[in-house]
Amino acid sequence: MISINRETKETSIHLELDMLGGPEVSLDTGLPFFDHMLNAMAFHGGFTLKIQAKGDIEVDPHHLIEDTGLVLGDALMQCFEETGAVSRYGHSVIPMDDALSEVTIDVCRRPYLVLQADWPQMSAGNFDFFLVKEFLQALANRGGLNIHAICRYGENSHHMAEALFKALGRALFQAFKPAGSSSSGMSTKGMI
Numbered sequence: 001m002i003s004i005n006r007e008t009k010e011t012s013i014h015l016e017l018d019m020l021g022g023p024e025v026s027l028d029t030g031l032p033f034f035d036h037m038l039n040a041m042a043f044h045g046g047f048t049l050k051i052q053a054k055g056d057i058e059v060d061p062h063h064l065i066e067d068t069g070l071v072l073g074d075a076l077m078q079c080f081e082e083t084g085a086v087s088r089y090g091h092s093v094i095p096m097d098d099a100l101s102e103v104t105i106d107v108c109r110r111p112y113l114v115l116q117a118d119w120p121q122m123s124a125g126n127f128d129f130f131l132v133k134e135f136l137q138a139l140a141n142r143g144g145l146n147i148h149a150i151c152r153y154g155e156n157s158h159h160m161a162e163a164l165f166k167a168l169g170r171a172l173f174q175a176f177k178p179a180g181s182s183s184s185g186m187s188t189k190g191m192i
């Protein structure tokens with residue numbers, strides 16, 4: 001189990017992550033829709049994620065969502081360094097009613113985010129769908145991840161985002177599975 005505490009003047013985040021621990025999820029970020037998305041990610045990814053976060057969400061949820069992405073990215077980087085050899089690639093396509101979303105990941109220490117999503121509605125509750133990009137960018141930067149997140153189509157932003165977070169969970173689970181003694185998951189360069 002990886003455990004991280006991060007405190008700044010804007011946010012305070014405690015996160016526990018175990019990619020091999022089974023789907024045990026406990027979330028309290030103070031943002032119910034964001035909790036709903038993180039729960040979809042971890043539950044369908046099948047890993048253990050516990051987050052308690054407080055922040056200046058009355059100013060703007062931006063800081064809290066970005067910082068949660070940073071801390072989850074740090075935890076994944078730690079997981080990569082502790083595991084030594086991870087499977088490296090992960091890919092998942094998930095439907096939800098009208099929406100179809102996909103995520104492809106490379107654990108490669110070369111942070112890069114591609115997000116394609118035309119949100120039909122701009123927000124759900126006090127959650128602005130533009131914040132999905134802030135979360136994923138922070139996750140990519142700190143996790144050393146190449147993330148391609150594509151909402152292929154959909155009529156309902158909630159469904160598109162929820163399918164995207166489920167696909168993210170599944171892709172992360174695949175990518176962070178230990179590669180074992182085989183070097184096939186690493187790199188032709190011999191190291192990542």
Ligand SMILES: [Mn+2]
Binds near residue numbers: 036158162
């Ligand atoms: Mn939902």
